[in-house]
Amino acid sequence: MSETTIQGQQVATVLHGHDDHHGHDHHHEESFISKYVFSMDHKMIAKQFLITGMIWAIIGGLFSVLFRIQLGYPDATFPILEDIFGKWAQGGKISPDFYYALVTMHGTILVFFVLTAGLSGTFANFLIPLQIGARDMASPMLNMLSYWFFFGASIVMFASLFVQTGPASGGWTIYPPLSALGQASEGSKIGMDLWLVSMALFIVSSLLGGLNYISTILNMRTKGMSMTRLPLTIWAIFFTAVLGVLSFPVLLSGAILLLFDRNLGTSFYLSDIVVKGEILPNEGGSAILFQHLFWFLGHPEVYIILLPAMGMVSEVLSINSRKPIFGYMAMVVSLFAIATLAFLVWAHHMFVTGLNPFLGAFFVLLTLLIAIPSAIKVFNWLTTLWKGNLRFTPAMLFAVGFVSLFISGGLTGIFLGNSTLDIHLHDTYFVVAHFHIVMGVASFFGMFAGVYHWFPKMYGRYMNNTLAYIHFWVTLAGAYLIFWPMHYQGFAGMPRRYYDFSNWESFKHFGDLNQFISTVSMIVFAAQLLMVFNFFYSIFKGRKVTSENPWGANTLEWTTPVNPGHGNWPGDIPEVHRWAYDYGKDGKDFIAQTEPVGEHESKH
Amino acid sequence: MSGYFILAILVLAFIVIFQIAKASEYVSVLKGEEQTFQQNNRINAFLFLVFLVLGLAGAYWCNELFYDRTLLGTPAASEHGEKIDFMMWITLAITGLVFLLTQILLFWFAYKYQYTEKRQAFYYPHNNKLEFLWTAVPAIFLSVLVGFGLYYWFGMTKDAPKDAQIVEITGKQFNWMVRYPGKDGVLGRKNYRLTDASNGNALGVDWEDASSHDDIEATEMHLVVGKTVKLVINAQDVIHDVGLPHFRMKMDAVPGIPTTIWFTPKYTTEEMKKITGNKDFVYEISCDQMCGSGHYSMKGIIVVETQDEYNRWLAEKKPQYLTVKEAAAPAAPAADTTARPIAQAIN
Numbered sequence: 001m002s003e004t005t006i007q008g009q010q011v012a013t014v015l016h017g018h019d020d021h022h023g024h025d026h027h028h029e030e031s032f033i034s035k036y037v038f039s040m041d042h043k044m045i046a047k048q049f050l051i052t053g054m055i056w057a058i059i060g061g062l063f064s065v066l067f068r069i070q071l072g073y074p075d076a077t078f079p080i081l082e083d084i085f086g087k088w089a090q091g092g093k094i095s096p097d098f099y100y101a102l103v104t105m106h107g108t109i110l111v112f113f114v115l116t117a118g119l120s121g122t123f124a125n126f127l128i129p130l131q132i133g134a135r136d137m138a139s140p141m142l143n144m145l146s147y148w149f150f151f152g153a154s155i156v157m158f159a160s161l162f163v164q165t166g167p168a169s170g171g172w173t174i175y176p177p178l179s180a181l182g183q184a185s186e187g188s189k190i191g192m193d194l195w196l197v198s199m200a201l202f203i204v205s206s207l208l209g210g211l212n213y214i215s216t217i218l219n220m221r222t223k224g225m226s227m228t229r230l231p232l233t234i235w236a237i238f239f240t241a242v243l244g245v246l247s248f249p250v251l252l253s254g255a256i257l258l259l260f261d262r263n264l265g266t267s268f269y270l271s272d273i274v275v276k277g278e279i280l281p282n283e284g285g286s287a288i289l290f291q292h293l294f295w296f297l298g299h300p301e302v303y304i305i306l307l308p309a310m311g312m313v314s315e316v317l318s319i320n321s322r323k324p325i326f327g328y329m330a331m332v333v334s335l336f337a338i339a340t341l342a343f344l345v346w347a348h349h350m351f352v353t354g355l356n357p358f359l360g361a362f363f364v365l366l367t368l369l370i371a372i373p374s375a376i377k378v379f380n381w382l383t384t385l386w387k388g389n390l391r392f393t394p395a396m397l398f399a400v401g402f403v404s405l406f407i408s409g410g411l412t413g414i415f416l417g418n419s420t421l422d423i424h425l426h427d428t429y430f431v432v433a434h435f436h437i438v439m440g441v442a443s444f445f446g447m448f449a450g451v452y453h454w455f456p457k458m459y460g461r462y463m464n465n466t467l468a469y470i471h472f473w474v475t476l477a478g479a480y481l482i483f484w485p486m487h488y489q490g491f492a493g494m495p496r497r498y499y500d501f502s503n504w505e506s507f508k509h510f511g512d513l514n515q516f517i518s519t520v521s522m523i524v525f526a527a528q529l530l531m532v533f534n535f536f537y538s539i540f541k542g543r544k545v546t547s548e549n550p551w552g553a554n555t556l557e558w559t560t561p562v563n564p565g566h567g568n569w570p571g572d573i574p575e576v577h578r579w580a581y582d583y584g585k586d587g588k589d590f591i592a593q594t595e596p597v598g599e600h601e602s603k604h
Numbered sequence: 605m606s607g608y609f610i611l612a613i614l615v616l617a618f619i620v621i622f623q624i625a626k627a628s629e630y631v632s633v634l635k636g637e638e639q640t641f642q643q644n645n646r647i648n649a650f651l652f653l654v655f656l657v658l659g660l661a662g663a664y665w666c667n668e669l670f671y672d673r674t675l676l677g678t679p680a681a682s683e684h685g686e687k688i689d690f691m692m693w694i695t696l697a698i699t700g701l702v703f704l705l706t707q708i709l710l711f712w713f714a715y716k717y718q719y720t721e722k723r724q725a726f727y728y729p730h731n732n733k734l735e736f737l738w739t740a741v742p743a744i745f746l747s748v749l750v751g752f753g754l755y756y757w758f759g760m761t762k763d764a765p766k767d768a769q770i771v772e773i774t775g776k777q778f779n780w781m782v783r784y785p786g787k788d789g790v791l792g793r794k795n796y797r798l799t800d801a802s803n804g805n806a807l808g809v810d811w812e813d814a815s816s817h818d819d820i821e822a823t824e825m826h827l828v829v830g831k832t833v834k835l836v837i838n839a840q841d842v843i844h845d846v847g848l849p850h851f852r853m854k855m856d857a858v859p860g861i862p863t864t865i866w867f868t869p870k871y872t873t874e875e876m877k878k879i880t881g882n883k884d885f886v887y888e889i890s891c892d893q894m895c896g897s898g899h900y901s902m903k904g905i906i907v908v909e910t911q912d913e914y915n916r917w918l919a920e921k922k923p924q925y926l927t928v929k930e931a932a933a934p935a936a937p938a939a940d941t942t943a944r945p946i947a948q949a950i951n
């Protein structure tokens with residue numbers, strides 16, 4: 001451990017040296033550019049990720065409202081839509097091309113730009129140095145680049161929304177040949193190239209970030225901060241980073257091969273194709289190969305999104321129950337198990353592609369195995385609440401909501417992971433309900449818990465509680481009202497990604513339900529705007545935080561000043577003497593990690 | 605205009621909510637933070653209990669409303685489908701139980717252990733017996749599910765019985781094409797480079813292969829009730845998916861890689877009309893893999909009928925090869941149509 005201390009102090013000296021060099025007259029005066037734009041302070045980079053993610057979340061959420069308008073009111077026309085979107089909504093009705101573009105971009109934006117960058121980018125950056133006791137990331141420079149590559153990816157993706165033929169529209173999974181052939185779909189023209197370029201930039205960003213997170217967690221922990229004393233947030237972020245580093249490059253290779261197929265005449269994914277009467281020369285490729293490459297990232301991606309949320313929820317639940325997290329080691333081991341299994345289950349997305357059934361059997365087994373660590377986590381969370389003394393801060397509400405949603409969405413995974421049932425349920429609304437609840441809404445709940453909990457650390461102010469409560473209850477109720485009935489649509493075999501069901505004898509009898517779901521989704525979207533407003537308003541006008549440790553928490557970030565500067569601690573980095581979860585021990589409300597173990601203290 | 609009106613109302617509602625929220629913050633400062641915290645805590649804890657009760661009631665009500673519209677209450681129209689339905693009920697029972705148990709515990713704990721000054725939280729960091737309990741019990745239940753699942757999975761994905769009828773279905777943007785092997789029971793060879801829809805060869809059949817000469821092409825799929833059918837599934841342009849919700853079957857159609865499924869229809873279309881009480885009932889093939897802007901309209905029809913009805917339907921059909929040759933007849937001598945098979949037979 002002595003090495004890490006030295007490293008920490010070295011960083012301190014470097015930072016102080018920097019001050020000495022520049023700062024006799026203008027102490028800590030940074031230019032606007034270096035403080036807010038090309039900042040190398042992990043806290044500022046975290047805020048940049050968060051705010052960019054929020055902007056994307058509004059765009060992605062708005063897209064879902066738009067396509068829900070089509071699904072809920074397939075016969076109505078809204079002239080206002082034509083005013084805004086022109087040819088994409090001629091006569092006030094969303095066109096099929098527009099609908100599919102909206103669906104595709106909604107998925108892409110929320111999965112990658114919001115829940116990957118906005119969630120794990122934000123909290124990995126913000127929490128790692130603060131909670132392990134480091135001045136900054138291992139490489140602040142790479143960290144800054146990580147954000148700016150993400151920004152670049154955002155610009156390219158945003159630009160793709162405005163090209164004449166529209167953005168990518170083959171679903172967020174961009175399966176070729178549809179995504180490879182411009183003739184097959186408007187969205188497979190220039191929009192698809194931009195999608196791929198944007199994702200390539202995004203992957204670079206994610207790798208720079210991930211490598212940084214891993215090396216920081218492994219090498220820069222403060223004195224006494226052994227791995228087994230790390231808060232669960234850090235463990236979760238650590239496994240997330242490992243998942244990202246190992247799986248994103250595979251998507252990059254898949255995307256590059258697709259770019260080749262699109263532009264250079266190769267046949268990695270193409271074979272025996274006649275499109276719109278045109279006979280293509282490509283032979284020998286396999287469309288299924290892409291799906292393997294895609295899901296080798298795509299499945300870990302689900303956990304890249306979910307694990308940080310789990311970590312933050314564990315932390316928030318424990319703090320606000322005033323109790324240690326139950327089964328710390330079991331929580332770490334189950335995170336590890338989930339992260340490992342995440343690599344071994346990708347083909348469960350492909351049970352009905354003609355996959356070898358024998359191979360499929362292994363994927364069934366490994367997929368259902370994930371239910372075991374998931375069950376451990378759920379029961380441990382429940383036991384953490386048991387006999388606690390629960391404080392319902394907004395963060396705590398979202399943490400409890402997360403557990404509820406994780407249960408609901410996790411259980412439906414047991415249906416879909418079982419190939420026999422997947423034959424029937426695959427690509428129906430049951431799938432839509434499943435993944436929206438378990439990785440969409442649940443991860444959002446984790447993210448909200450994180451934002452409400454660490455907002456005081458980020459900005460030295462509180463968010464408005466009343467707005468937060470409204471936000472929570474509308475979102476929780478709304479999430480269930482939207483996605484619970486979708487399971488029934490799934491049981492009716494209703495396929496996802498349909499623009500209109502009115503021509504189908506088998507599926508047309510859900511018109512009233514679709515209308516209901518669409519209405520609720522608009523209300524829920526409005527509630528999210530309320531949260532965004534609360535966020536920005538509170539940055540400037542929120543109630544000020546007066547104590548260093550407003551939640552009575554044990555972790556190191558609450559030993560920094562209310563508004564920590566670059567370097568986090570004004571003096572030496574504190575030393576750690578215990579794990580992060582001594583709440584309610586020996587009659588004490590909480591014992592910070594920095595407090596030495598007392599002589600008569602009971603052992604746990 | 606109404607759009608802008610709704611927008612204005614929304615903005616107004618926003619402002620009102622925000623003003624209330626701001627006012628409540630001032631009130632909390634006046635009342636004292638501790639007291640406000642306790643009051644809010646009580647409200648939220650109570651709301652969790654309300655949410656649990658309303659949620660469970662809502663789930664029950666939702667089931668009342670929608671159960672009959674799903675396929676859960678409609679018998680599966682194939683033998684595979686019956687197994688899938690059985691499996692579904694086992695899974696529903698197990699997960700339903702876990703769902704009730706954990707959700708009730710979660711919200712009940714949230715209510716019961718809400719903050720009071722009187723209670724000190726119970727320091728309870730771990731218990732290996734409990735951890736073992738909730739590792740082992742889920743493992744046992746999952747073994748049951750995996751066991752059932754794989755048993756049925758292998759049963760359904762093994763090779764089709766030898767006497768199964770073979771029908772080929774090909775997807776293209778945005779419709780389905782069906783081909784029957786004709787009397788010889790063999791589908792003629794295909795080569796995608798021969799595809800020529802304007803000359804009656806939309807499927808790219810290689811007429812050089814004699815077994816193609818009695819192949820019958822159709823837009824609707826007719827199947828015989830009680831007779832096992834093996835579908836050979838193709839796609840021409842992008843990936844499609846043959847979705848058969850009533851048979852509970854599904855398989856992707858991938859360009860360049862033919863796939864197969866097999867099943868045995870149990871009820872004729874007429875019987876299903878009675879079973880579902882819907883006089884317009886038809887077996888529909890839905891495309892279940894995103895395939896472009898017309899994805900939602902890519903519908904096929906399956907008619908399940910008795911052997912007699914099927915035979916009558918088939919008798920009306922003419923092999924595609926003959927149709928093509930007749931169309932080409934003015935240009936080429938009619939003898940050509942008969943000469944080919946003979947030539948093939950000699951080879």
